[in-house]
Amino acid sequence: MMARGAFSARAAAGIVVFVAIVAAVIAIALHDPTGERGNRLGKDFAYETKDLRPIAPALLRYAERAAFDTRLAAPRALAVGADDRLYVAGDRAIAMFTPHGTPAGSRALDGEPTCLAVTSGGVSYVGMSNHVEVFDAAGTRTAAWAPHGEQSYVTAVVAIPEGIVVADAGERIVLLYGKDGTLVRPIGGRDPERNVPGFVVPSPFLDAAMGKDGLLRVTNPGRHKVEAYSLEGDLCLAWGAAKATVEGFCGCCNPVHIAVLPDGAIVTSEKGLVTVKVCEPDGALRCVVAGPDRLGENALGYDVAVDSKGRIIVLDPVAKKVRVFEPAARRGSPRSETGSTNG
Amino acid sequence: MADHETKPIPRRGFMRAAARAACALGIGGGAAYLIAPRAPGERVWQIDPSKCIACGNCATYCVLRESAVKCVHSFPMCGYCELCTGFFNPAPNDLTTAAENVLCPTGAIVRRFVEDPYFEYTIDKRLCIGCGKCVKGCTMFGNSSLYLQAMHDRCLNCNQCSIAAACPSEAWVRVPAAAPYLWKKVT
Numbered sequence: 001m002m003a004r005g006a007f008s009a010r011a012a013a014g015i016v017v018f019v020a021i022v023a024a025v026i027a028i029a030l031h032d033p034t035g036e037r038g039n040r041l042g043k044d045f046a047y048e049t050k051d052l053r054p055i056a057p058a059l060l061r062y063a064e065r066a067a068f069d070t071r072l073a074a075p076r077a078l079a080v081g082a083d084d085r086l087y088v089a090g091d092r093a094i095a096m097f098t099p100h101g102t103p104a105g106s107r108a109l110d111g112e113p114t115c116l117a118v119t120s121g122g123v124s125y126v127g128m129s130n131h132v133e134v135f136d137a138a139g140t141r142t143a144a145w146a147p148h149g150e151q152s153y154v155t156a157v158v159a160i161p162e163g164i165v166v167a168d169a170g171e172r173i174v175l176l177y178g179k180d181g182t183l184v185r186p187i188g189g190r191d192p193e194r195n196v197p198g199f200v201v202p203s204p205f206l207d208a209a210m211g212k213d214g215l216l217r218v219t220n221p222g223r224h225k226v227e228a229y230s231l232e233g234d235l236c237l238a239w240g241a242a243k244a245t246v247e248g249f250c251g252c253c254n255p256v257h258i259a260v261l262p263d264g265a266i267v268t269s270e271k272g273l274v275t276v277k278v279c280e281p282d283g284a285l286r287c288v289v290a291g292p293d294r295l296g297e298n299a300l301g302y303d304v305a306v307d308s309k310g311r312i313i314v315l316d317p318v319a320k321k322v323r324v325f326e327p328a329a330r331r332g333s334p335r336s337e338t339g340s341t342n343g
Numbered sequence: 344m345a346d347h348e349t350k351p352i353p354r355r356g357f358m359r360a361a362a363r364a365a366c367a368l369g370i371g372g373g374a375a376y377l378i379a380p381r382a383p384g385e386r387v388w389q390i391d392p393s394k395c396i397a398c399g400n401c402a403t404y405c406v407l408r409e410s411a412v413k414c415v416h417s418f419p420m421c422g423y424c425e426l427c428t429g430f431f432n433p434a435p436n437d438l439t440t441a442a443e444n445v446l447c448p449t450g451a452i453v454r455r456f457v458e459d460p461y462f463e464y465t466i467d468k469r470l471c472i473g474c475g476k477c478v479k480g481c482t483m484f485g486n487s488s489l490y491l492q493a494m495h496d497r498c499l500n501c502n503q504c505s506i507a508a509a510c511p512s513e514a515w516v517r518v519p520a521a522a523p524y525l526w527k528k529v530t
Contacts, residue, residue, distance in 0.1 A: 038399070039399030039404075040403050041402060041403060041474055045448055045474045047476050047480055048433070049433050200460055201422075202424045202486065203485060203486050222424060222460065242426050244433055250484070251426070251484030252422060252426050253484070272428070299482065299485060
């Protein structure tokens with residue numbers, strides 16, 4: 001009787017210890033002190049964009065032919081100058097490269113640049129947050145224009161034969177200046193009488209590029225459009241729609257950068273699901289240069305420019321690289337002696 | 344001098360009175376602790392928005408049943424977008440407040456028309472659980488004006504914060520109790 005009682009007590013104690021050990025092992029296995037196993041929320045709580053990333057292979061008609069380091073900690077803007085030389089603005093400097101990416105010097109700036117344009121004569125117009133500074137071909141500052149308004153934030157400069165076009169994201173306006181810095185006229189400000197809706201600029205991106213048809217292309221990111229203005233300020237054409245698919249512009253405010261190809265097609269760059277694509281001058285999608293699988297997902301804005309040979313040059317601020325894209329079927333076209341100033 | 348006869352207090356009565364006094368002291372002391380301004384050297388937990396990746400752990404790792412973390416909105420940074428990617432799911436059918444278009448699983452974001460094409464978005468803190476889904480949408484496409492903060496009317500300031508331990512980006516930091524929030528500013 002005693003022996004059976006002692007056995008039962010020992011068995012019960014053993015079972016308790018066994019259960020405690022199993023419970024401890026399960027607790028340790030399930031414990032996630034570093035949160036590495038995720039948030040344990042359901043799929044309704046996941047922000048999912050993977051279905052929006054793939055691009056039909058038939059649309060991808062460009063290939064990355066080269067990529068080189070900008071040697072800048074925070075590259076911001078890109079321009080093409082004479083002989084297709086590349087200029088990258090960032091930090092407090094402008095870094096210069098040959099068309100093949102070989103470093104060709106740099107120039108120090110007094111502040112942080114936000115955008116730039118370089119003429120075929122080598123004159124640089126550099127957006128410096130709220131104003132534009134002008135540098136001659138030797139790099140000497142020759143002028144600093146006054147800010148247009150209290151909230152000015154210059155995000156694009158375009159050199160055209162008629163003057164200098166400045167996109168001011170802070171004041172939500174495009175400004176046509178003479179080359180001496182005299183304001184000729186504002187373009188694109190809200191004006192219902194002229195049927196101009198006005199720029200909607202939720203984030204600091206407003207870009208412009210001169211079209212081959214003589215119309216100035218300007219992004220209107222909050223309305224998901226590219227608009228075409230005459231230099232007199234008439235709105236002549238607008239296209240684009242908010243769409244999560246590649247035919248439209250994704251996210252809250254896109255496109256953020258544009259450039260014009262030698263045949264007049266418009267290169268657009270979108271943030272968020274970073275996508276660079278080529279649209280016909282009337283807005284129809286021609287093809288995709290690179291999508292988010294190649295360029296990633298972020299809201300930094302990848303500046304784009306085009307050289308005289310039609311290469312599409314993309315500034316990748318995450319990798320701090322310049323990426324050069326060419327049509328997938330074409331390789332090693334001859335160099336041109338003429339320059340262009342897009343971007 | 345009157346002869347005062349002291350009656351012995353029964354043990355049960357003494358214990359009851361002592362328990363009552365302890366409860367009163369505890370409630371009073373706790374209330375005073377919550378109401379009183381924090382000592383200058385005291386520090387509390389907060390999320391550094393520049394490090395937060397909106398992973399969602401804040402919603403589930405808090406010791407409170409309803410997390411102390413909520414979304415906040417920086418109006419000076421907001422673009423007042425018609426297509427707010429913190430409000431709408433990434434591929435909305437339409438820009439309406441119909442449930443299939445809306446991102447927030449708990450319906451905690453209120454959309455209000457301001458003027459064409461601008462809309463204002465505010466957070467209903469009673470409904471927000473701090474999952475950070477809207478923060479991800481806003482950060483990916485927009486200005487990151489939506490971000491997460493630990494609400495100090497709810498946070499218990501545990502010595503070892505369980506969310507901080509589970510935070511993959513080490514965004515939880517100790518800040519002075521006198522300035523317990525890390526508000527985003529327009530630069």
